[in-house]
Amino acid sequence: MAITYANPLTEYEGKKVLVTGGTKGMGEAIAKRFASAGATVLTTARSMPTDLADPNLFVQADLSTKEGVEKVVQAVKDRFGSIDIVVNNVGGNNTPPGGFLAASDEHWIESLNWNLLAAVRLDRGLIPLMLEQGKGVIIHISSIQRVLPLIESTIPYAAAKAALSNYSKSLSKEFSPKGIRVNRVSPGFIQTTAADAMMENIAQVTGSFESALQSVMDALGGIPIGRPGYPEEVGELVAFLASDRAASITGAEYVIDGGTVPTL
Template sequence: MTVVPRFKTDPTEFLGKRVLVTGGTQGAGAAIVQRFAAAGAKTITSARSEPRSGAGTDLFVQADLATLDGVERLAAAVESTFGGVDILVHCLGGSSTPGGGFAAATEEFWQQELNRNLLAAVRLDRLLVPAMVLQGFGVVLHISSIQHRLPLHESTMAYAAAKAALASYSKSLSKELGPKGVRVNTVSPGWIMTSAADRMVKRLAQSGGTDEETARQGIMEALGGIPIGRPAWPEEIAELVAFLASDRAASIHGADYVIDGGTIPTV
């Protein structure tokens, strides 16, 4: 397996910028927080689990952003501490629906996936983006998934549908906010080497009565393979996010950037 990449970072690239990353205590979210912190940003994150020590976070708000109350508490904390944000990265996401296809996705699971993967972003945008509009600049990045274009069914049908809705919402939002100085883009990763991915493998192995390697291979086969031969590292996702949030990407708006090692087989 390829070693974790190390990238050179300009410590002044985001100096003084207020950056909020949801779901920033694990996986790609944690890597994104660390990337912005290393570039001089004031970083804020929120999740149900606390960040690891030395995670580079200036403000952490422990909250369940799949609930309206959690989103409102986060927005209030951000406003009172920093007066708003300049860059908003919606990294919260994931699936906890068991294997078994559409029949296993009960009403409870559907609502859970929609709240986590779509409505958390919609609600937080509604509370924090108006201040970006007033200041005349800002960046909003929605982390979707290649499953909004290449959906799977075994345990992520509801997740894929929610991420498809997020991508559509993001495009709509970009048309409204672009003329007001706020850039909006979507990042759609494929399979990422995270603890959440490991948990999904274990869940599929258990529900399928098989071992983890078989479950992992099943995911690879369902995706049609990954031409570069591996999932992405969280640090690679963070680099793309940092680029899109930077002035180097000042004319990139309303776009969906896929980072999947070539998984999607079509143009």
């Protein structure tokens, strides 16, 4: 049987997409990729950007809180009425260096709220809309740190991302038979503007941006392709997984790390 697909440049026309944390870094690249193919994209962030093209397509909310998630869910219902694609991108790490003993209960709770419970609460609020229409796509942005934690400062973050991957797999098994595909993407070191700012700080010690970049790659055990990934590359992967071209892919995890993880 011959299968034809929509043009990748216009395949999201008429689609309603939510990208959390969609105003910077990977989230911004993902949102722009969907929009460039015709989607109407709603984004969220804790801070209001100064360069919003359409304020009606942005929700200012802290998704680490139950109230913030409820605000976004209500905005989707009010502005879209339904939802086709949800990209759970929001997350982060605020644990100080110093290993396990440096992480307090508050750091653990914060990591779980940002990197796991934000997605759980959002999915719980939006899956009913997908069930009503009999289809939808959910993509969770995990991290290679779920299998490659940096013990100096990311133990809570890595544990939360491991839990996110486990949760995402469970969700796919329950809802794929009902038309909702659920996949996850695990980036490695991605060269965002925030990463560049970190390199500039490190460069004050190492002497140059290039040496700072190399020191971070070395700390990860090296990146075989010789460079970090780019946000736009993550955007392309997410756009593919959300498309009809990936209609048979669900419950899967795709690593985009330049070969950083050294094991199967």
